[in-house]
Amino acid sequence: xxxxxxxxSDKVSFSDDEFEDAGEGTAISMMADAFEELSxxxxxxxxxxxxxxxxxxxxxxxVSVLFGSLGLAFKFAEMEYTSKVRDLADAAEIYGTxxxxxxxxxxxxxxxxxxxxxxxxxxxxxxxxxxxxxFQNFLSTDDYSLKEAASSAYKQVCAPYHTWAVRTAVSAGxxxxxxxxxxxxxxxxxxxxxxxxMRRYIKASLPVIKYIDNLYTARGITLDW
Numbered sequence: 224x225x226x227x228x229x230x231x232s233d234k235v236s237f238s239d240d241e242f243e244d245a246g247e248g249t250a251i252s253m254m255a256d257a258f259e260e261l262s263x264x265x266x267x268x269x270x271x272x273x274x275x276x277x278x279x280x281x282x283x284x285x286v287s288v289l290f291g292s293l294g295l296a297f298k299f300a301e302m303e304y305t306s307k308v309r310d311l312a313d314a315a316e317i318y319g320t321x322x323x324x325x326x327x328x329x330x331x332x333x334x335x336x337x338x339x340x341x342x343x344x345x346x347x348x349x350x351x352x353x354x355x356x357x358f359q360n361f362l363s364t365d366d367y368s369l370k371e372a373a374s375s376a377y378k379q380v381c382a383p384y385h386t387w388a389v390r391t392a393v394s395a396g397x398x399x400x401x402x403x404x405x406x407x408x409x410x411x412x413x414x415x416x417x418x419x420x421m422r423r424y425i426k427a428s429l430p431v432i433k434y435i436d437n438l439y440t441a442r443g444i445t446l447d448w
Contacts (some may be wrong), residue, residue, distance in 0.1 A: 250289060253285050255427060258424055274320060276320055287301060293373065296396035299389065300327075321438060325442060328341040346417055348436070360372035368402070369402060
């Protein structure tokens with residue numbers, strides 16, 4: 224489907240159960256729980272510099288619900304993010320760890336090729352950072368609309384790496400974002416509970432994002448792509 228079709232088709236919809244909890248807790252609390260576990264593994268040195276790919280993908284898969292709750296503006300991001308997490312998860316049995324994924328592509332000189340897992344990991348990392356930045360903006364003031372928070376986050380994290388067509392489509396789709404109240408309702412959160420869980424994710428995701436960045440820079444791979 225063409226990128227602009229995501230914002231013009233009346234066939235795009237979300238089922239009621241898309242925003243329901245997959246288990247105990249809300250979607251954001253489950254995200255926060257998962258990334259706190261990843262963060263603890265990294266900070267306590269329990270990974271031995273070898274974060275398991277399956278554990279990472281299991282946590283990342285929980286973020287897809289948040290992308291879905293943002294509506295049409297982020298439908299493309301949701302589909303791209305979900306597909307890349309799935310591809311990484313499918314490779315977990317072969318590679319085992321994030322570092323081995325990158326090492327393999329470095330060895331074959333395919334780090335930045337279109338279908339390389341290293342590129343896909345880079346895009347998933349950007350998705351995690353996009354949500355972190357959006358939460359940060361969302362909580363900065365009660366007067367900050369979701370459209371403002373999301374637009375600023377997108378421009379900061381993803382826009383520099385997207386084509387003109389994608390940037391234009393995302394900009395047009397921002398008008399379809401839910402209100403702050405609708406987003407909280409979709410996520411089964413109140414203002415108070417959302418702030419707690421969003422701050423947990425913000426804090427926990429930073430070490431994970433930094434860990435991924437270090438995997439690249441340690442191998443002489445720049446982060447400007």
